[in-house]
Amino acid sequence: MAKLRGYESALPIALLRAREATMRRFKGHVDATGLTLPQWRVIRALADAGPLDARSLAERCVILPPSLTRIFRALEDKALIETIEAHDARRHTVQLTAAGQALYDRMSGRSEAIYRELEQAFGTENMAELLRLLTLLRETAEAMPTGDVDIIITK
């Protein structure tokens, strides 16, 4: 049996470790808000895109629906988001409150500074290329058949 590529260069692990090393730089900054990282992703996604429903947030923030339900509750308790009524009453759509937007605004300057520092050390071109490849990889993987298909077919 052939040995797998070296552990260090296995793709999912390289992604995990790169993320861990990067996040470490932002972590204390997010901790200071009293939010967890998934909660912060929700705030940020809403700041970027405006009101979103649960499905969109679950996908963009990589959070499962049951977790998202709890996160909605936590963020509404903190008055950082609020539910708005949608045309389709099945959809749970939320948006930032003024307080949520203010929190985001306070954070964004510092986040940007951390990012610029990292970008400078890593190289502007490297960063641009990495972001391009990460997006392309995601789109490629999402476009591929799931691999569970054969199980479904054999039923």
Next chain:
Amino acid sequence: MAKLRGYESALPIALLRAREATMRRFKGHVDATGLTLPQWRVIRALADAGPLDARSLAERCVILPPSLTRIFRALEDKALIETIEAHDARRHTVQLTAAGQALYDRMSGRSEAIYRELEQAFGTENMAELLRLLTLLRETAEAMPTGDVDIIITK
């Protein structure tokens, strides 16, 4: 206050989403072993590098020490790893058992096939470049001062 780069292109989020999309392809495969993803990372790291102590595994597998203690217990209960005595009795060093190696061998062929399929769709050059950049990013981030320094200094 300047708006952050778009949510989609934020580095930690791009890393997370790329990993999620990639892992989805391997997930069912790992599930079939009855191991969790962190447990599987430990098996794989040991298969790649031979006996390792807790500190090395925690770092390579991105697992906190308390989690690792439990994972050692779970994998020893399954007889996939075993503890070996080290020169420094403080160190908890483990290695794969024959059963652990056999499990890894059974998995590696299928893992490699999934990887090749993804690599083909993504492009061999893209994959090589992405892995290079991920490693460089991690090394760059790890080499930078932690950013907590100013807090320490101000005390």
Next chain:
DNA sequence: TATTGTTATACTCTATAACTATA
């Protein structure tokens, strides 16, 4: 009937501090 979320439930991981053992 299909879709959108929520609830229920069990398990694992995260995270921090305190503690034990060894060097």
Next chain:
DNA sequence: TATAGTTATAGAGTATAACAATA
């Protein structure tokens, strides 16, 4: 004294299935 792990503990996320409400 410093280091390596483990234990303790609280909390959050993961994951699946079952359910409720709406389309």
